[in-house]
Amino acid sequence: MQIRFLTPGEVPLASDDVSLIESIRSELLDRPGVQEAHSAESADALVIHEPWAFREWRYIDRLLADPVIGPRPHKVYTINSDDAGTGLLRGAYCCIPARRFDPQLHAAVPFFLAPNETVLAHAGRPREAPTLLASWRGNPKSNRPLRSQLLEAYANCESIKVEWTDSWLDHSAEEKLHYVQLLRSAKFALCPAGWAPASFRIFESMALGIAPVIIADEFVAPAGPDWRSFSLQVKEADLWALEPILERHVDRHEEMGALAHQAWCKYFKPSGLVAYYANALMACIGANTGSTATSEVKRWRSHRTYSGNGWTLPQRALNRIRRAMHA
Template structure:
C-alpha cells in the first residue's frame, strides 16, 4: 500500500505540529505492506491530520481550494480530534457524534494526547473511594452538566466541582482532578461540546468505571464496553443517583475491568498501533471510491443536514442568534 502523508508543508489545512500524524507515520513505517510515496498520483491513500479550526459549510470550499485534496478527495483520510467534528473527510475521529458516524467511512478512536499527565502517574497518596460518584468540569459546554449540578451538588454521595479553566489547568488543578476521580466509585462523564470527553479514557486509566451520559457517543472498537462501563440516557438524569446505587456493588469489578481494557487497547504502548490498524482498515474498505462519488457525498443532503448546513437550518440559526442578542 502506497501512502502520502499530507503535512503543513504541502497543505495549509494540515495541523502545523502534526504530532499524531508523525506517530502514525513512524508506526506504519515498520509495516512491510506500507510504502511512503511523495506523489498523490502514485498514492493509494493520503493521510492528513487536519488543522483544528471551526468548520462550517464553507469548509467544503476550503477543501476544494487545496490542490491535492481537490484533485484526490477519494484518497484522503483524516486524523481528527476536534470537538465539533463534521465527518466531511473519511478517517479517524475522536469526537464524531453518532448521527454523523458511518462505519464504512469513519472509525472512532480514543484520544492519543491528554492534557493531564498526572492521570498516568502514581500519586504518592491515593485516597479511597468514599463517594458514590464524582465529576469536575466546565458547565458552559452543555446544559446537561448544569442539570447535573442542579440535581446533585448538595447530595453528599456525590463529589461535584466546577472550573472555568479550559485545557489550561494549573498543576494543582490537575492533581486535584486525579484525586477527585480516585475518591469515587463511579466517574461521571456527561457530554460537553462533544459527546466524548477525556474523562472517559482518564477514568479507565485510573481504574474507575466511566458512567457515560452522552447519547451520541460512539465507543471505539475493541474493548467490550458493556463489561466495564455504564451508559445512562441523558433524558433520565434525574434518576442517576438511584441507578448508581443499584450498581454500587459492581463498581470495584467494573473499575478493575476498565483499567484492564485501557492497558490492552489504549495505553501509550499500543495506541499508535491502534490508530495505524484502524486507518489501514478504512483505506482497504474504501479502495473503490472515485473522486466524483466523494464530492457527491460532501454535497449530499444527508451530510449537510447532519451538520446543520442546509439553507433553512442556517436561516433558523441566524434568527435564533438575533433573538438571543436582543
C-alpha cells in the same frame, strides 16, 4: 499499499504540528506491504492530520480548491480531533457524533494527548475505599444545558459530588491534583458530553481504574474494549435519575473499575496509541472499495451530510435566531 503523508508545506490545510503524523508514518512504513508514495498521483491513500478547528459548510469548498485534495477526495484520510468532527473526510476521529458516524468511512479513536499528566502519574496505583457514589468536576460552558442540569440536580447530594470550574485546559497543578483526588474518591466517574460526546474524562477514569458513566447520547465508542463490561451509558434525559441507576450497579464497581483499567492498558495507554491510530486508518483505507472522486464529492454535498452538521439553510437560519436571542 502506497501511502502519502501530507505535510503543511504540500497542503496548507494540514496541521503545522507534524509530530503525530510523523509517528504514524514511521509505524505504518514499518509494516509489510506499506510503502511511501512519492507523489499524490501514485498514492493509494493520502493521510492528513487536520488542525483543530470549528468547520462549517464552506470547508467543502476549501477542500475542493486544494490542488492535492480537490482532484482526489476519495483517496484522503484524516486524523481529526475537532470537538464535533464533521465526518467529511474518511478516517480517524476523536469526537465524531453518532449521527455523522459511518463505520464504512470512519473510525472512532481516543484522544492522543493527555492534558492532565497527574492522571498518568496515578494510573494503576491502589486507592483507598471510595466514599462517594460518583463525582464530576468540569466546565459547564462546554455544554450549558446538560452540565448545568448536572450541577443543579446534584448540588446538595451527599452521595454524588459535582464541582464546576472556569478553567479550560489551563488548570494549575493544584487543580489537576484535586481533579484526580475527586475522581479517586468515587465508585463511578460521571462523563457528561461537553462540546462533543467524547471527553478526556472517559479515558482518564479508565486509566485510574474507575468505571465511567457516559452521559452522552451521541458517543461513539472506540473499537476494541468490551465497553459494556466496565462502563455505563446513561441517556441524557435520565440525568436526574443517576442515583438509582448507579445503585443498581454499585456492587460491581470494583470489578468494573478493574476491567476499565485493563482495557485502558490494552488499548489506550499512551505507548500504544500510535499503533491504535495506525490500525484505525488502515481499517478505513481497507473499507474503501469502489469510491470515486465524483461519488465522494456527492457524499460531501448530500442532504445527509448537510443536515447532520446543521448546514442546511433552515438550520443555519434557526441557529442565527438562537444566537440573536441568546445575545
